[in-house]
Amino acid sequence: MNAEESRQDPRLRLVHRLRAATVEFDLLGAEFAARHGLHPTDLRALIALLDAARAERPVTPGRLGEQLRLNSAGTTALVDRLERLGLVRRERDAADRRRVLLTVEPRAVDLGWSFFGPAIGALLTAMDAFTPAELDTAERFLAAMTTATADTRATAARQQP
Amino acid sequence: MNAEESRQDPRLRLVHRLRAATVEFDLLGAEFAARHGLHPTDLRALIALLDAARAERPVTPGRLGEQLRLNSAGTTALVDRLERLGLVRRERDAADRRRVLLTVEPRAVDLGWSFFGPAIGALLTAMDAFTPAELDTAERFLAAMTTATADTRATAARQQP
DNA sequence: GCCTAGTATCTCGCTCAGCGAGAGAATACG
DNA sequence: CGTATTCTCTCGCTGAGCGAGATACTAGGC
Numbered sequence: 001m002n003a004e005e006s007r008q009d010p011r012l013r014l015v016h017r018l019r020a021a022t023v024e025f026d027l028l029g030a031e032f033a034a035r036h037g038l039h040p041t042d043l044r045a046l047i048a049l050l051d052a053a054r055a056e057r058p059v060t061p062g063r064l065g066e067q068l069r070l071n072s073a074g075t076t077a078l079v080d081r082l083e084r085l086g087l088v089r090r091e092r093d094a095a096d097r098r099r100v101l102l103t104v105e106p107r108a109v110d111l112g113w114s115f116f117g118p119a120i121g122a123l124l125t126a127m128d129a130f131t132p133a134e135l136d137t138a139e140r141f142l143a144a145m146t147t148a149t150a151d152t153r154a155t156a157a158r159q160q161p
Numbered sequence: 162m163n164a165e166e167s168r169q170d171p172r173l174r175l176v177h178r179l180r181a182a183t184v185e186f187d188l189l190g191a192e193f194a195a196r197h198g199l200h201p202t203d204l205r206a207l208i209a210l211l212d213a214a215r216a217e218r219p220v221t222p223g224r225l226g227e228q229l230r231l232n233s234a235g236t237t238a239l240v241d242r243l244e245r246l247g248l249v250r251r252e253r254d255a256a257d258r259r260r261v262l263l264t265v266e267p268r269a270v271d272l273g274w275s276f277f278g279p280a281i282g283a284l285l286t287a288m289d290a291f292t293p294a295e296l297d298t299a300e301r302f303l304a305a306m307t308t309a310t311a312d313t314r315a316t317a318a319r320q321q322p
Numbered sequence: 323g324c325c326t327a328g329t330a331t332c333t334c335g336c337t338c339a340g341c342g343a344g345a346g347a348a349t350a351c352g
Numbered sequence: 353c354g355t356a357t358t359c360t361c362t363c364g365c366t367g368a369g370c371g372a373g374a375t376a377c378t379a380g381g382c
Binding site: 009011012013014015017018019020021022024025026027028030031032035069118119120122123124125126127129130134135137138139140141142143144145146147148149150151152153155156 | 170172173174175176178179180181182183185186187188189191192193196230279280281283284285286287288290291295296298299300301302303304305306307308309310311312313314316317318
């Protein structure tokens with residue numbers, strides 16, 4: 001495929017739509033982060049922490065850093081920032097006292113909902129214009145695109161790890 | 162809406178799918194950037210420059226910085242990096258000699274295609290599993306979600322500019 | 323033509339996120 | 353026990369991005 005073909009393929013519009021949606025989500029995240037004095041990494045960490053809290057999965061600095069692709073020094077600094085903002089609390093694990101468990105403060109949950117709540121609400125409202133069958137199609141489509149992207153990434157990673 | 166309701170609403174799965182797709186695209190971008198010694202900002206700039214080049218729209222440092230939300234100092238540093246990497250060239254505008262026009266080098270186009278080519282190919286292949294009608298539905302869906310997100314962002318920006 | 327205001331870019335000094343290396347503290351396992 | 357391993361944190365450094373201001377050029381009134 002080259003640039004000329006790509007502009008003519010109608011399916012290419014869909015690729016563009018996907019990218020546009022991604023950009024829009026990122027911009028919303030950046031907007032939120034900047035407004036609350038958070039850095040992009042802090043927001044990603046907050047999302048990961050809230051996900052883990054909802055699943056009642058304990059989080060350690062090590063796991064968090066791994067997920068965000070930070071090294072241990074960067075992770076410590078990140079947790080320091082979140083702790084200073086009152087979003088998270090460090091607690092030594094009683095079972096394995098080398099470990100630190102991160103517990104999210106209620107304030108972090110509130111902050112998360114103040115961000116995701118309106119966005120999710122708007123998305124759900126916009127979905128009202130679609131039939132259940134159409135939403136099902138959209139879900140399958142998104143799943144297929146995510147898988148295709150993940151495969152591309154995995155292939156790329158394999159070629160030059 | 163609260164956290165309990167949200168987990169039960171089946172449409173919420175779609176919201177999650179959207180987020181998962183966004184995360185996957187971002188990870189692919191980060192992977193590519195890291196591999197080529199680019200920073201996330203550099204990749205965003207490269208995308209913006211390639212878009213502009215395809216549309217035959219001239220780009221100045223000012224416009225680029227505005228799009229990436231960098232101030233003038235950061236923009237200068239960014240263009241310095243891109244120039245050092247041989248991806249872009251500065252040229253004084255003959256008409257308005259205060260201006261600098263950024264022209265992308267062939268190398269940048271190649272680099273862009275080496276990233277987007279495989280990803281786009283994988284997406285197009287994955288689309289083969291859908292009928293034209295389904296793809297149309299997916300396109301409308303993505304457009305609706307993008308609009309809803311953009312509206313949320315605009316509303317948020319209005320409340321506290 | 324000339325002076326002033328406005329615009330585009332760049333320079334300087336600084337802050338702070340993240341990295342590499344390694345120290346400290348606790349556990350696991352021979 | 354004592355050695356290896358696993359977590360986390362500290363230290364010093366690099367470099368992206370910011371604020372303030374310098375520089376170079378254009379536009380418009382007189």
